[in-house]
Amino acid sequence: MTTGSLLAADLVIAVLAAGGWLGGGAASAARRRPLALGLAAFALLATLARAITITALARAGWWFAAEKVLIAAPLSLAAVAVAGPRLLRAAGDIRSVAVPLLFAGYATSGALLVTVLHGYPASAGAGLLTVAGVVAATAVSWRALGARPSRTVSRATLVVAVAALVTGTGLTAVPDGVPDVPHDHGYRDARTVSEPTRRFTLTAGTATVRVGGRDVAAWAFDAQVPGPELTATVGDVVEVTLRNRDIGRGVTLHWHGYDVPNSQDGVPGVTQAAVLPGQEFVYRFRADQAGTYWYHTHSVSDIGVRMGLYGVLVVRPGPMTGLDVTVPVHTLAGRPLPAPRTERVETGTPVRLRLINTDSTTHRYALAGTAFRVAAIDGFDLRGPTSLVDTAVLIPAGGRYDLVFNAPATPVALFVDGRVVYSTGEVSTATTAWPVLDPLRYGVASPAPWSRIDREFTLVLDRGLDLHELLPRYAHTVNGAADPDIPTQVVRLGDIVRFTIVNRSQIVHPWHLHGHHVLVLSRDGKPAAGSPLWLDSFDVRPGEVWEVAFRADNPGMWANHCHNLAHADAGMTLHLMVS
Numbered sequence: 001m002t003t004g005s006l007l008a009a010d011l012v013i014a015v016l017a018a019g020g021w022l023g024g025g026a027a028s029a030a031r032r033r034p035l036a037l038g039l040a041a042f043a044l045l046a047t048l049a050r051a052i053t054i055t056a057l058a059r060a061g062w063w064f065a066a067e068k069v070l071i072a073a074p075l076s077l078a079a080v081a082v083a084g085p086r087l088l089r090a091a092g093d094i095r096s097v098a099v100p101l102l103f104a105g106y107a108t109s110g111a112l113l114v115t116v117l118h119g120y121p122a123s124a125g126a127g128l129l130t131v132a133g134v135v136a137a138t139a140v141s142w143r144a145l146g147a148r149p150s151r152t153v154s155r156a157t158l159v160v161a162v163a164a165l166v167t168g169t170g171l172t173a174v175p176d177g178v179p180d181v182p183h184d185h186g187y188r189d190a191r192t193v194s195e196p197t198r199r200f201t202l203t204a205g206t207a208t209v210r211v212g213g214r215d216v217a218a219w220a221f222d223a224q225v226p227g228p229e230l231t232a233t234v235g236d237v238v239e240v241t242l243r244n245r246d247i248g249r250g251v252t253l254h255w256h257g258y259d260v261p262n263s264q265d266g267v268p269g270v271t272q273a274a275v276l277p278g279q280e281f282v283y284r285f286r287a288d289q290a291g292t293y294w295y296h297t298h299s300v301s302d303i304g305v306r307m308g309l310y311g312v313l314v315v316r317p318g319p320m321t322g323l324d325v326t327v328p329v330h331t332l333a334g335r336p337l338p339a340p341r342t343e344r345v346e347t348g349t350p351v352r353l354r355l356i357n358t359d360s361t362t363h364r365y366a367l368a369g370t371a372f373r374v375a376a377i378d379g380f381d382l383r384g385p386t387s388l389v390d391t392a393v394l395i396p397a398g399g400r401y402d403l404v405f406n407a408p409a410t411p412v413a414l415f416v417d418g419r420v421v422y423s424t425g426e427v428s429t430a431t432t433a434w435p436v437l438d439p440l441r442y443g444v445a446s447p448a449p450w451s452r453i454d455r456e457f458t459l460v461l462d463r464g465l466d467l468h469e470l471l472p473r474y475a476h477t478v479n480g481a482a483d484p485d486i487p488t489q490v491v492r493l494g495d496i497v498r499f500t501i502v503n504r505s506q507i508v509h510p511w512h513l514h515g516h517h518v519l520v521l522s523r524d525g526k527p528a529a530g531s532p533l534w535l536d537s538f539d540v541r542p543g544e545v546w547e548v549a550f551r552a553d554n555p556g557m558w559a560n561h562c563h564n565l566a567h568a569d570a571g572m573t574l575h576l577m578v579s
């Protein structure tokens with residue numbers, strides 16, 4: 001069983017246990033003896049089963065089990081200790097076990113709420129608040145059922161609840177806020193580097209575009225989705241003038257995966273102000289890294305990108321040889337892009353398919369009709385990629401894979417989630433059952449470029465209740481906090497930094513650090529065994545633990561976030577300060 005499915009199973013069992021206890025309590029209050037005993041027995045079994053799931057999760061990593069061991073387990077034990085013996089002695093009036101069963105129900109539900117609303121790290125505050133809630137709810141039920149607890153019991157209950165409440169509230173402190181984001185770092189500014197050799201202008205505006213035979217409202221660069229494809233050759237100095245015609249919420253250009261100087265990174269509120277209607281901003285950077293990249297707005301990025309403010313950036317090492325096809329996949333107004341394209345290709349032509357996922361969720365790509373190699377991932381060439389046949393690749397949100405092959409005499413077709421998007425003729429192959437390539441086991445390994453780690457950070461990804469501008473929201477969290485309350489990680493220029501990224505939630509989080517590519521060290525404790533993988537976007541699936549490292553060689557304040565942009569907007573964004 002994977003840790004992801006363990007997390008899901010544990011959650012389901014916890015819900016069943018809580019439901020069983022509460023149902024049993026209600027049934028016994030209503031003097032429905034067989035039902036009450038049945039539900040209670042079921043709840044008892046479910047509660048005991050959690051001993052197994054919680055132990056297994058703790059063995060997978062403390063992050064997955066902390067609050068379960070510290071809060072759920074003691075409360076479950078209390079539930080069993082209180083309800084169990086009374087059930088055995090419930091020979092007479094079944095109503096006499098109602099309060100113990102309800103107590104067990106409140107205890108297990110309370111612990112469940114801690115997991116769902118608070119998560120990692122477990123805090124004494126959360127534990128005490130839960131105890132206060134459980135005690136108070138039990139006391140209220142006791143009274144409601146007309147029983148008369150003795151004075152001492154009532155007093156003790158009150159004291160425990162109040163004490164837990166007081167200490168709990170005090171301990172649930174809000175994490176430290178982000179230090180003020182500096183707006184002018186005074187770092188090397190690309191504008192002073194040299195004269196541009198490639199100039200582009202992109203005008204952002206609302207537009208109506210045709211997708212799948214339908215007109216849809218979009219936000220677009222130069223009235224097209226995707227925006228114009230920007231190409232350059234290594235050594236070029238690229239200058240892009242961004243104009244905003246009428247996007248009221250502002251626009252910027254972020255060069256996804258291109259490690260530009262901080263002032264050119266396009267993050268509003270961090271590296272520049274958003275470009276408002278009628279304004280413009282000029283980006284300039286040297287194209288010193290060949291590969292497949294993309295650009296997108298970073299202002300209200302979830303809506304902005306979804307509405308169409310993105311395009312392709314390709315940097316070639318030299319003059320083009322063979323056929324070079326870019327396939328930026330996107331979902332616009334519920335319809336898939338790009339439109340399918342067929343072209344005849346001469347046998348033997350070297351072909352490079354640049355697959356780009358500009359959506360917020362993973363896509364599955366399958367190339368049928370030819371053997372191929374994965375030449376590059378996220379713009380970086382792989383070492384010793386071997387030939388693959390009938391193998392699919394999963395590309396995370398924001399990620400890019402370059403597939404290369406020599407055109408065979410027979411047609412080839414590229415499927416994205418089962419739909420043909422590019423082909424050189426008619427191909428009818430079922431690709432859905434193909435195995436998926438594991439990039440951590442592909443290509444030839446080489447020794448790590450460093451022998452030391454200077455700084456280490458752990459990022460535990462989860463969900464939790466959070467106050468945002470005084471309104472409660474169910475945020476996507478990092479280490480129990482949501483943007484803007486996640487402390488900025490501060491490192492020195494040149495440090496070798498290791499991130500351990502743990503996903504204890506039930507959803508995939510495609511992680512994306514700005515300004516740097518990270519080298520994958522391990523996943524779930526197993527070292528990466530293939531070609532060195534220098535990624536800027538990688539899926540951390542539920543229950544997974546990734547270790548990645550990078551040299552902090554690009555000074556400035558960098559965004560570090562989930563590239564499911566809805567998650568990023570709902571709290572899953574922090575910053576890395578390199579100075």
Ligand code: C2O
Pocket residue numbers: 254256296298398512514559561563
């Ligand atoms: Cu492609 Cu901060 O994003």
Ligand code: CU
Pocket residue numbers: 476508509510562563564567568572
């Ligand atoms: Cu996410």
